[in-house]
Amino acid sequence: MNRILAAAHFAASKHTQQRRKNDAATPYINHPIEVAEHLSRVGGVTDEDVLIAALLHDTVEDTDTTCEEIEQRFGPRTASIVMECNDDKSLPKSERKRLQVVTAAKKSDAAKLVKIADKTCNLRSLLADPPTDWNLDRQREYFLWAEQVVAGLLGINDQLDNAVRDVLDEGKQRLGTAP
């Protein structure tokens, strides 16, 4: 429990200057907290390393946090889950997106849980409150891509699988599938 609170505090200080891209410019930290809460409440996940990795999942990618820093504070297993969820920002965006699709199924079960919860929360946010500069085509494209990534992440936790299927279905109904 103390480790989880320490991770929430650590993530909050790392993301302190960041905002989501929605109209309300929600503080960024709302997102990792939502992902961890989804894993616990919907998925029934109790593995502390997974919940901590969920809280930290965007720190290395989006802030100055290093893998070593996470390893020192939260241990090697948490660090390795976070690194599995991390996109290599030195690559072009299209390549990062392609890699997410091809690497999803090869990830550890723990990383798959964090990734599937991350996608679920991102898709929900997109439907509820899309980034201000995303038109419908871009939203639809994101859903189609996310569905491909999710296909490689399914099969670890039924409740999390059902939750992501629900939001993918809702997206199809609201946005349609054809460009």
Ligand code: ZN
């Ligand atoms: Zn995320």
